[in-house]
Amino acid sequence: xALKAHNGKRTDHCATDYTLDDTMAKAMQSMLNAEQTxxxxxxxxxxxxxxxxxxxxxxxxxxxxxxRDKNLATDYWxxxxxxxxxxxxxxxxxxxxx
Numbered sequence: 001x002a003l004k005a006h007n008g009k010r011t012d013h014c015a016t017d018y019t020l021d022d023t024m025a026k027a028m029q030s031m032l033n034a035e036q037t038x039x040x041x042x043x044x045x046x047x048x049x050x051x052x053x054x055x056x057x058x059x060x061x062x063x064x065x066x067x068r069d070k071n072l073a074t075d076y077w078x079x080x081x082x083x084x085x086x087x088x089x090x091x092x093x094x095x096x097x098x
Contacts, residue, residue, distance in 0.1 A: 001068070001069065001071065002068075002071060002073065002074055003018065003020055005071040005074040005075075006018060006074050006077075009074065009077075009078045013086065024047070027045075031044065056072070056073035056076055056077070058072060058073075
């Protein structure tokens with residue numbers, strides 16, 4: 001469901017769809033389950049060193065089912081599109097005031 005929602009947003013900008021690599025997704029999820037924090041790319045096994053990470057923390061009181069079923073992380077990610085330079089392909093970091 002999240003991949004479909006994410007690709008829907010990409011379509012709005014004429015970007016190609018992402019596809020899911022089950023093997024990579026399971027390996028990354030195992031790493032995240034073990035660490036529960038962003039990981040250092042240098043410490044990751046290949047081929048996961050080049051993967052970018054996006055971490056979403058739901059507001060207090062939000063159920064896991066709502067995060068999964070309502071695409072809250074995708075909506076949060078997309079709301080930050082004004083920080084992304086579509087010409088260069090580079091995003092800017094979150095401002096402290098945000």
